[in-house]
Amino acid sequence: MQADPAAEPVKRARGRFSRRRVLGATGAGVAGAAVGLAGGIGVARASVTTPTAGGPPVYPFYGEHQAGITTPAQDRLHFAAFDVTTSSRTELVSLLEDWTEAAARMTQGQGAGEYGPTSGPYDAPPDDTGEAIGLPASGLTITFGFGPSLFREAGGRDRFGLAARQPAALRRLPQFPGDNLDESRSDGDLCIQACADDPQVAVHAIRNLARIAFGRAAMRWSQLGFGRTSSTSTSQVTARNLFGFKDGTMNLKAEDPTGVDAHVWVPGGADPKADWLAGGSYLVTRRINMTIETWDRQPLSEQERVIGRTKAEGAPLSGGGEYTQPDFAMLGAGDQPIVATDAHVRLAHPDNNGGVELLRRGYNFVDGSTSLGRLDAGLFFMAYVTDPRTHYIPLQTKLSSKDGLSEYLQHTGSALFAVPSGAKPGEHVGQALFA
């Protein structure tokens, strides 16, 4: 990825940003509310702090691929899916333009709009909501995707003239065995993934993009995640999921460009309808509730048997360390395989799935508790793949029926998005789709 953040995006925003649109939505009436509070007008108005060298990471927004995919997984997530509420293709494009500009600004530690939270006209709503004032960029990445329903609604209607360009792979995910999906936590026309090392920064990004979308798209669902579970870089230690086990040991890493090319990016020429998606990816999201109260009452032996790894080190039960390859043929007591036939590590391993690898980017979540007094908790699974028909659907079909771990899981949300390649300065995200 390359970018010239210094040249962008302040100049482009001028005279074109949706600030006018936001104002228009409330109408002229609000102008009348402006009063000459001398004490308020006179004070200095701080802008969002510009990140400095040596501080928290700042990732370029523009580049060959969107940031937030192979970027080293940040600690916190706010993910949101949107339904487009306008029927105008022009308005949809203008939304993507405005989102692109705001995302380019916020990822560099600036406010969502050209004025920032406190420097605009006193009688107008601020073009940034302000809760990130003084916070650094905190490694913020903002990644956009398009759901199948953007191309063709459930009823088949082609709202935006995009049906002819719907990739063959971009279809609503099938119902898998054991799925208990909540419609209100699934699907969506558009999605935004905001990852940062500070949750206030990730929340600020989604909140401002939702504000900018007002009148054109409405939030359908959103999900916070507080602990990354999958390293996407060899520079990161493997984190733990809420089963207490290391998660993502075998994950694809950014330092393996051959693997990433083979398993993550959509190649050009594969699908004539999907040429616009070359250099992009598909994002599978699954909200996976864990029945942790049941899990917590299992013996350590059973927990390790189900996973196929030790809890302490994350080493395969066949021996070695975390990064040792499992020996699926090794037999133990009673001539039974040491790595059980229904162990998660066996069923999910690339060797047992035609070499398929995923770039996972999941987060732990706890959304309070249920009416039964249990934590509403689990893993918000995200995986970037070159084609969900080869890289997710067969694997999940197998896991959902055979994996011993599935006894402790319930999938409650599901979505698939096409994630276009990165934008160049002057473009909006997904511009090739509308060309």
Add this chain to the structure above:
Amino acid sequence: MQADPAAEPVKRARGRFSRRRVLGATGAGVAGAAVGLAGGIGVARASVTTPTAGGPPVYPFYGEHQAGITTPAQDRLHFAAFDVTTSSRTELVSLLEDWTEAAARMTQGQGAGEYGPTSGPYDAPPDDTGEAIGLPASGLTITFGFGPSLFREAGGRDRFGLAARQPAALRRLPQFPGDNLDESRSDGDLCIQACADDPQVAVHAIRNLARIAFGRAAMRWSQLGFGRTSSTSTSQVTARNLFGFKDGTMNLKAEDPTGVDAHVWVPGGADPKADWLAGGSYLVTRRINMTIETWDRQPLSEQERVIGRTKAEGAPLSGGGEYTQPDFAMLGAGDQPIVATDAHVRLAHPDNNGGVELLRRGYNFVDGSTSLGRLDAGLFFMAYVTDPRTHYIPLQTKLSSKDGLSEYLQHTGSALFAVPSGAKPGEHVGQALFA
């Protein structure tokens, strides 16, 4: 607060911890599930990392007052309220013993039980769930409280022989004007506040305490918070709430022991029924939803008028800097007060409330989005006070009917707890109540 963490609590845990109880719940059957997996048994089992000097803060658990009140507010919160499900006073006391031991361990960066997540018997459930392996204590504090219903149920029943010791101030909070309370997010027999600088550590604490409570208490509701909004120490900068304004500028600070003594701790002798609570405090929790979409469409002038402070600096509209006292008498254009008569800063100021000050400890929250496509977001308000009858109820009665800010707020959860003083090593939290 003093403590000798080195001497505690490993020795005390031996032979008394509820591990046996947890095992008992699953019965002897689980022992049969233990199998001799050579690879699993043989590997080294890491324990939870012991914090080292110079690393993230480690706060003593034992002391005169409970930690987590005047402790510099950590960045993340997991709060949980519980209903006691046993009718046995003995079982209730044993729960408080077990919680005390586990909390003393976890706050020092150790596992919840004596064996830790991976070092116990292989055929038994681990006495720690493991997701905090390798994470430091991260400033974890765990603070316990007792709700009015522990003393007397809604129907009046005295389940545990505690009714005679219910403090006069410990009554369910009244319904305030505009309240839209969700029963399932309100009240509770017991509460636990877990604060830490790492959300995974706070979640781990609540999850393990809920696990330990199995069969004796069940979670009633829980709340995650991701950004502290109130400094409790002069060493902290004032953070921002989701209105984008600095919150807690006037908060009581730990460095003001006279103010803390006067406004936070319960004095001895004030209420003969509450002698057991001397050195403790009352905790008010209010889940306050913000209608941020409406707020975001208000002009900056209106936002500042409603708060009575500038958004950038947090200075009173009457001039000066963040810590300048507001001049409520100053007149501006049209001889109107510069700090409006319904401005939040005016109505909440100690000078206009008989000198009452609160020790606030609130957190921002975002719990996904509503069916209307709006963020389910706001402030989880927490305040520690010497007496809610003088220090919260009159103030909130006024704010809920007169504060201009209340137009943008909806209170959806409410609870009051008595928070006993700190435990000495060898005691359990709240032991004086049961003496």
